[in-house]
Amino acid sequence: MPRTVLVGAVLYDPKVAGIWEIIADFFDEHGCPIDVVFFTNYERQVDALLAGFVDIAWNSPLAWLDAQRRSNGTCRAIAMRDTDRDRVSHLVVRSDDEIQSVEDLRGKTIAVGAEDSPQATLIPLGMLQRAGLEPYRDVQVKRFDLLVGKHGDHIGGEAEALKCLLDGHADAAALLDLNWQAWSSDGTIDPKQVRILASTERFDHCVFTVRDDFAAEVEQQWLAVLYKMSYDNPQHRQMMDLEGLKRWLPGRTDCFSALNDAVTQQRFFEKS
Secondary structure, three states, rough: OOOOEEEEEEEOOOOOHHHHHHHHHHHHHHHOEEEEEOOOOOHHHHHHHHHHOOOEEEHHHHHHHHHHHHOOOOOOOEEEEEEHHOOOOOEEEEEOOOOOOHHHOOEEEEEEEOOOOOOHHHHHHHHHHHOOOOOOOOEEEEOOOOOOOOOOOOOHHHHHHHHHHHOOOOEEEEEEHHHHHHHHHHHHOOOOOOOEEEEEOOOOOOOOOOOOOEEEEEHHHHHHHHOOOOOOOHHHHHHHHHHHHOEEOOOOOOOOOOHHHHHHHHOOOHHH
């Protein structure tokens, strides 16, 4: 009987359980059984991966860096969503504000997401630092620490940051491009009220992470099944829409420099 692969996932939203039920059924149908272990936060998930309790961890970008840091760079990123590649975050301001550049934020207030959100806090604040503006000194920061431990995988912190901007309690807010697009489409954001001031450099998001001792033959079988999932299949489409992708792609690790620089400058792991 094929070995059951244990996959770790963080339960940041009730829909996550349904997503993984669909994925697990698909893997079973293709003779590659998996079982899913749910965690309430990424720190515990990284603990479990490095201790060998799970074989594969569906990691946030920050959890990927944490796994690499704690494994002396020996973990591997084996797969990701198409939408995990080449993301940016925007700094947005009210359309009627006179702010025209990042430098104009000196002495102003920026609203951000949770302290451990790569896209809504760490990377945007890193962009300010590269521009010579030190957060909490040159720029005041209003942080919305919703669901800390889930690394901003929910929209709560960003939604509160946007509301803070619209209510006039901040001069700028940090939003992931995908949320900017979604909220601009559904009417949450009125383009007459809000505009993009600046965008971060491109970065990658979530990756399936394994230890260096994960068996190559098991990995290849697992990936072969994963890549068989098709958006053209209505059953797969339901899950893929919930998970926000059209295709599974190989993992890559060369687009984490913005986050790595940000956590280094902000001494994130030293404060944890």
